[in-house]
């Protein structure tokens with residue numbers, strides 16, 4: 001299977017939306033896709049029966065579809081789910097995965113780290129309008145459909161919904177899919193009338209070739225809208241980083257993690273943290289009572305658990321070059337610590353340093369696993 005997608009000529013098709021009902025049009029599209037027999041299953045975001053949240057489901061019965069793929073919620077890492085499904089043995093028949101751009105990037109990183117396989121995986125990438133934190137989403141859904149909020153905002157080209165977005169989404173300058181086989185696009189479209197279905201790879205083309213879709217009359221100009229979005233978000237990202245790093249030192253960092261209860265949930269939900277046995281979950285930092293007392297005596301006191309800052313620094317050290325800035329760690333923190341304030345600047349700066357773009361080019365090796373003789377000469381390495 002060709003990994004680096006999106007470099008060939010793409011074919012644009014149109015999915016018509018009747019009476020502004022986006023979900024109904026997409027539901028019919030996915031139903032036809034499953035009925036075609038070309039996929040063994042589809043992994044996609046779907047309403048739970050209570051409709052309170054949207055979760056990824058692996059679905060093979062077309063009659064069970066109740067999709068809500070553009071609803072602004074990313075409850076778990078889809079990349080992590082695909083790792084679970086494909087790590088031991090890839091599927092012998094294609095599985096379609098409907099996935100947000102940050103999760104495609106995470107998936108590509110997991111493939112590079114031998115934690116997932118793209119064999120027989122058809123990546124159906126979404127243009128992303130952003131997602132709300134789980135608690136915000138489940139509050140809003142009691143009064144109105146979160147999808148309506150995000151679509152109204154998109155249509156009227158304003159950013160009222162920014163008040164609800166996760167901080168990672170506010171500064172996300174890559175909300176469009178790369179390395180997808182098929183793109184489900186909204187940028188450049190009036191989504192309440194038409195949705196773009198773009199064949200990017202040959203494999204993607206074969207999957208949707210028999211579906212009843214209209215051909216796009218003219219080439220749909222997505223570039224301008226995407227470029228404006230990238231420019232706008234990059235400015236926001238730069239000022240976010242400037243703001244969050246202006247007083248950074250070891251003391252502010254220690255204070256930042258003051259509330260941390262060392263639950264490691266940020267690690268458990270992170271798509272990039274894949275180790276089965278984490279050093280920080282082991283007994284390595286446990287010691288005899290007299291050693292604790294000695295530490296206390298040397299400073300007069302010390303905070304317990306004592307290894308939380310070490311945990312964050314160790315975790316960052318291991319995964320920051322592959323961090324896709326999806327913000328799932330922040331969403332998963334029970335103490336409401338704004339982890340993106342530290343992870344986004346650290347990821348941006350270290351990735352810039354290594355000229356590394358996680359999730360972009362599947363053949364670009366993760367710097368942590370590449371040895372270069374001339375590395376660190378500027379700091380005295382010979």
Ligand code: SF4
Nearest residue numbers: 101102128130169172
């Ligand atoms: S981080 Fe970007 S791609 Fe991921 S959910 Fe937010 S806006 Fe979408």
Ligand code: SF4
Nearest residue numbers: 270323324326327329
């Ligand atoms: S550290 Fe946080 S932002 Fe980075 S990949 Fe992991 S969950 Fe996403």
Ligand code: SF4
Nearest residue numbers: 260261263264266333
């Ligand atoms: S999820 Fe929050 S409280 Fe738990 S270890 Fe991570 S930062 Fe600390």
